[in-house]
Amino acid sequence: MLNKIITTLVVLAAILFIVNGLRWLVDPAGIVDMFGLELASGVGLSSQVGDMSAFFLTLGICMLMGVVAAEHLWFYPAMLLLGLTTVGRILAWLVHDAALAAHLIAPEVIITLILWIASRRLRDN
Amino acid sequence: MRMSLISKWFRMFSVAALFCCQSVQLQAQSQGTEAVESDAIEAASPDFLQPELLKPEQNRSDKRPNILLILADDMGYTDIAPYGSEVSTPNLQTLAERGVRFTNYHTAANCAPARAMLLTGVSNHLAGVPNIPEMLAPEQKEQDNYQGVLGDNVVTVATLLEDAGYHTYMAGKWHLGMTPDKLPSHRGFERTVAMADSGADHWEQRPYIPLYDKANWFADGEEHTLPEDFYSSTYLVDKTIEFIGSNLGDEQSAENKPFFAYLPFMAVHIPVQAPQEYIDRYMGTYDAGWDALREQRAISASEIGIIPPDTAMNRMPDTEDWNELSDERRLFEAKRMAVYAAMIEAMDAELGRLFDFLKQRGEFDNTIIIFTSDNGSEASGPRDGTSFAASFGPSRLGYELDYDTLGLKGSYNSINPYFASASVSPLAYFKFYAGEGGMRVPLIMAGMDGVQEGSLNQSFTWATDITPTILSLAGVEKPGLRYAGRPVEAMTGKDLTPLLIGEIDRIRAKHETVGYELTGHAALFQGDYKIVANQAPLGDGEWRLFNIVSDPGETRDLRSTMPRQFQKMLSEYEQFKLDNRVASLPQGYTQVKQLFSNVLQKSASNFIILILTLMVLMPFYVAWRMR
Numbered sequence: 001m002l003n004k005i006i007t008t009l010v011v012l013a014a015i016l017f018i019v020n021g022l023r024w025l026v027d028p029a030g031i032v033d034m035f036g037l038e039l040a041s042g043v044g045l046s047s048q049v050g051d052m053s054a055f056f057l058t059l060g061i062c063m064l065m066g067v068v069a070a071e072h073l074w075f076y077p078a079m080l081l082l083g084l085t086t087v088g089r090i091l092a093w094l095v096h097d098a099a100l101a102a103h104l105i106a107p108e109v110i111i112t113l114i115l116w117i118a119s120r121r122l123r124d125n
Numbered sequence: 126m127r128m129s130l131i132s133k134w135f136r137m138f139s140v141a142a143l144f145c146c147q148s149v150q151l152q153a154q155s156q157g158t159e160a161v162e163s164d165a166i167e168a169a170s171p172d173f174l175q176p177e178l179l180k181p182e183q184n185r186s187d188k189r190p191n192i193l194l195i196l197a198d199d200m201g202y203t204d205i206a207p208y209g210s211e212v213s214t215p216n217l218q219t220l221a222e223r224g225v226r227f228t229n230y231h232t233a234a235n236c237a238p239a240r241a242m243l244l245t246g247v248s249n250h251l252a253g254v255p256n257i258p259e260m261l262a263p264e265q266k267e268q269d270n271y272q273g274v275l276g277d278n279v280v281t282v283a284t285l286l287e288d289a290g291y292h293t294y295m296a297g298k299w300h301l302g303m304t305p306d307k308l309p310s311h312r313g314f315e316r317t318v319a320m321a322d323s324g325a326d327h328w329e330q331r332p333y334i335p336l337y338d339k340a341n342w343f344a345d346g347e348e349h350t351l352p353e354d355f356y357s358s359t360y361l362v363d364k365t366i367e368f369i370g371s372n373l374g375d376e377q378s379a380e381n382k383p384f385f386a387y388l389p390f391m392a393v394h395i396p397v398q399a400p401q402e403y404i405d406r407y408m409g410t411y412d413a414g415w416d417a418l419r420e421q422r423a424i425s426a427s428e429i430g431i432i433p434p435d436t437a438m439n440r441m442p443d444t445e446d447w448n449e450l451s452d453e454r455r456l457f458e459a460k461r462m463a464v465y466a467a468m469i470e471a472m473d474a475e476l477g478r479l480f481d482f483l484k485q486r487g488e489f490d491n492t493i494i495i496f497t498s499d500n501g502s503e504a505s506g507p508r509d510g511t512s513f514a515a516s517f518g519p520s521r522l523g524y525e526l527d528y529d530t531l532g533l534k535g536s537y538n539s540i541n542p543y544f545a546s547a548s549v550s551p552l553a554y555f556k557f558y559a560g561e562g563g564m565r566v567p568l569i570m571a572g573m574d575g576v577q578e579g580s581l582n583q584s585f586t587w588a589t590d591i592t593p594t595i596l597s598l599a600g601v602e603k604p605g606l607r608y609a610g611r612p613v614e615a616m617t618g619k620d621l622t623p624l625l626i627g628e629i630d631r632i633r634a635k636h637e638t639v640g641y642e643l644t645g646h647a648a649l650f651q652g653d654y655k656i657v658a659n660q661a662p663l664g665d666g667e668w669r670l671f672n673i674v675s676d677p678g679e680t681r682d683l684r685s686t687m688p689r690q691f692q693k694m695l696s697e698y699e700q701f702k703l704d705n706r707v708a709s710l711p712q713g714y715t716q717v718k719q720l721f722s723n724v725l726q727k728s729a730s731n732f733i734i735l736i737l738t739l740m741v742l743m744p745f746y747v748a749w750r751m752r
Contacts, residue, residue: 015742022737027730030338038304057741064745070752 006118007067013111014063021056024049036101055081066118075119082112189383190572191492192286192595193479196243196389197472198236198298198324199556200566201502201548202426204393204469208567209426209550211410211418212466214473216480217569220494222579224571225625228431229674231650232500232588234556234563234643236323237273237300239499239588240389244301244312245279246592246603246616248640250705252279254301256643259323259336260719264711271708274302275312280608282592283313286385289601294368295319296361297389303341309387310346316368318344318361320391327357327391327398327468328534335522336724356400357391358468362475366482373486383491385595388479392472393465395503396524397538403467403474404532410466411459414447415543416440418462423551430581432551437680439553441546442663445508457510457528462544464532493572493598495591501563502548504555505717506539553679557716558659559646561677573598575626582624583674584631585650587639589618597622638694640701644716649698654683656694661715668695 023031028049032039040048059081066074086108092098203209207221233239237257238249245252250270255261258273265271275281283293295314301307303321310317324333325340330351332340342349351360365388372384411418419438426432447455483489507515516526519537532538540548545555546562554560568586570576596603597620606615623629633639635652642648645660653674660666670683670691684691701707 015738018741019734019738022734022741026733026737027727030727030730061741064742068745068748068752 003121006114006121009114010063010067010118013114014060014067017056017060017063021053021060024053024056028052035104036099063115066115067122070122072119072122075115075122079112079115079119082108082115086112188491189291189599191383191483191488192291192385192599193483193492193494194243194385194387194591194595195476195494195496196240196297196387197469197496197498198389198391198394199500199503200393200469200498201545201550201555202552202562202565202567203422203431203550204498204502204548205473205567207429207569208431209422209424209429210469211421211425212469213406214469216473216477217496220496220571221569224494224569224573224578225576225580225582226431227568227570227582227584227586229583230497230566230568230586231564231639231641232497232566233641234500234559234646236298236499238643240299240301241275241279242588242618243497243499243591244281244283244387245275245614246282246589246618247279247614248589248617248705250642250707251614252276255707256716257300257323259723260644260716262711262714262719262722265708268706268708270706274304274307277306278612278614280604280613281313282595283309283385283387285313285596285601285604286599287313287315289599290382291599292316292368292372292382292384293387294365294384295387295389296364296368297387298322298324298391298394299343299389303343305346308343308346310343314387316345316371318342318349318364324391324394324396325357326396329355333396333522333537334724336720336727356471358472358475361388361390362479365479369488370482370486373488383599385599389499390472393468393502395506395539396519396536397461397465397468397506397540398532398534398536399464399467399471401533403471404460404464406470407463407466408460409463411462411544412455414450414455414459415444415462415547416447418544418547419550422547426551432677433675436551436678437676438551438678439680441542441554444543444546454509454511457531458541458544460528460531461506461510461538461540462547464538465540465544465548467532490572493570493595495568495570495595497568497591498566501552501555501566502540502545504540504542504545505557506541506545508541508543510539510541551678554659554663557643557646558664559641559643559648559657560659560664561673561679563646564641564648565673565677570594570621570625573622573625577627580627584624584633585639585653585673586621586624586632587618587650589616590621590632591618592616593618594621594625596620638697638701640698640705642702642705642707644714644719645710647698649694649701651694651697654687654690654694655679656691656698662717670694 029039039045059078062074062078066072086105089101089105093100204212205214206212206218207226233242233249235257237254241249241252241254249255253270253272253274253276255271256273261271261273287293293313293315295309295317299309299319299321300323305311309319321341321343322337326333330340330342342351365386369384369386423436423438427434427436480489483492509515519526524537525535526537530536549555549562552562552565554562556563593603593616603616604613606612619632621632624632639650648655648657653672654670655673656668656670658666658668670687671679672683
């Protein structure tokens with residue numbers, strides 16, 4: 001039962017990340033606000049669209065691969081991406097005077113924990 | 126002693142302004158900008174050096190005046206009692222009786238361009254707002270002045286007043302950009318509650334067209350959530366009172382600053398919604414239909430001198446015959462208009478509350494109040510309010526169009542083009558069109574001494590004149606071609622104070638021109654004349670010439686009788702286009718088509734994202750099933 005709940009949570013989060021990645025590709029102006037950014041132009045826009053979409057698509061696909069292939073190693077890149085994002089945000093707050101983006105950090109930490117539990121429980125079969 | 130210092134300061138400022146105007150004139154000559162010549166003439170007038178004629182209030186109370194700028198949204202020329210309306214607007218009536226009503230005041234025929242001119246004194250094309258962003262085509266957006274948001278090359282009246290020591294507040298519709306650097310909190314307003322979209326629901330935080338995911342409200346630059354008991358006019362007046370009250374009464378304060386409050390109501394923009402108690406007062410008022418109302422308002426306006434006696438009127442093409450409608454349809458259409466009237470009265474009642482507050486706090490007599498509308502009435506509501514087509518769009522947004530609850534929370538009301546035509550009676554066309562019905566709106570200024578109370582002023586005035594007038598009344602210098610270390614567009618609007626005190630009867634010389642363009646609807650004003658071209662669906666794109674003083678209804682085309690004047694004005698219009706960087710329209714462009722295209726494009730993005738998401742998920746689903 002717990003495995004089913006964890007699987008459902010991972011799949012839902014993965015779909016959310018994939019949608020985010022696709023929004024960056026299709027309609028960056030519609031999602032840019034969510035991250036406290038302004039839409040850049042020129043090379044800046046290229047980096048925003050390329051990097052952000054790659055980040056979210058990789059994240060979502062790795063999570064789905066972990067569930068579908070039932071191989072726990074797939075959860076690690078996703079955990080690393082989310083975990084390091086959280087570390088980066090906290091460092092940005094401490095060192096670079098950035099805002100403490102608690103509303104973004106909280107879901108990242110929660111999903112990282114879910115992925116860690118998933119990697120322990122949804123072991124290779 | 127203090128008066129003497131003020132007087133000295135003012136004389137110094139006047140001399141500086143004279144030099145400034147002369148340099149602006151030189152610059153304008155080299156750049157070919159809208160005629161600035163008479164600015165310099167005006168500045169050179171000996172009366173300009175007599176502050177007692179320009180700042181009567183200031184002299185009387187030894188205190189700079191507060192300024193309250195009130196803007197209605199999409200309200201037509203004869204929608205309020207002082208302009209001939211049957212709608213009860215006692216507070217605006219009292220205001221008119223205390224001040225001056227301008228009968229020949231013009232503005233842009235739609236929202237954001239009008240607001241850009243109103244707040245900057247600069248042509249909307251040069252201020253970055255040739256149209257609302259929702260109606261701009263991608264090709265147009267390639268031009269830097271076609272972004273539909275207020276450019277950084279203009280300074281708002283709020284910035285200038287704040288820098289001159291005023292408290293500056295805003296509560297209402299902004300619609301000049303919603304990125305952080307474009308919000309009013311970054312454009313000179315100290316305290317703000319701003320709705321950033323073209324419109325929104327009046328009862329709750331809800332978008333009114335699918336172009337918006339949500340109603341974008343901001344308070345002091347941060348996203349804002351509306352209270353549960355929200356009604357737009359009430360809430361905006363509440364916030365205005367809160368802002369003004371927060372800095373009043375501190376007589377011991379060294380500052381004791383005056384305030385500039387900008388109150389751009391959301392009323393009467395669609396969805397047209399009003400409290401039940403006001404709706405009840407107008408049930409039955411419009412049972413005689415739109416033609417009767419149009420006639421009745423023209424007569425009233427004529428009786429009070431707003432328009433010449435026996436002004437002829439155009440009947441808009443395809444106007445339906447009221448008597449041919451079914452009983453059910455007549456009942457429904459009359460109630461649509463009743464809600465519209467109720468919304469105007471509700472706004473007036475809220476204004477009364479604000480005026481009472483100012484009186485209680487002893488600030489009313491030292492407050493100059495300016496009331497106007499951003500453009501003529503909105504006619505994009507469905508012709509037949511009972512049709513399936515009328516309810517299809519609103520129902521997709523979760524709204525109802527039931528007769529019993531029309532105008533209440535959850536109801537999406539509007540008026541149709543026929544009643545919109547009546548609300549601008551006796552003028553032709555309405556919002557979006559360059560006919561007088563789209564561009565001529567009420568303007569009332571009150572609170573200054575030295576004006577003939579209750580007087581009417583028939584001089585042609587323009588939206589860009591408001592900012593220079595406010596600055597003059599506040600004793601604040603107009604910026605030149607640089608402000609705060611950066612280049613800015615020169616203000617081309619005129620200071621109306623000489624008109625207010627009756628010193629002159631025309632603010633622009635007869636040869637001076639004012640041009641206007643919006644999605645191909647175009648006009649040029651010169652003296653008493655106007656050339657105008659209205660595009661489809663109601664216009665034919667042809668230029669016509671009218672004398673808008675003797676014929677405000679635009680019924681007698683003077684092209685053939687005054688060919689030289691006509692040709693001269695056509696040439697002036699071409700110059701206006703060059704000077705104001707007016708872009709050509711893309712092939713096949715119409716404003717309605719572009720709005721739909723932009724809405725569809727936004728919906729299309731969501732659809733494409735959905736399809737792509739399914740495509741990405743499909744292999745995983747197949748793999749899962751095959752395990």
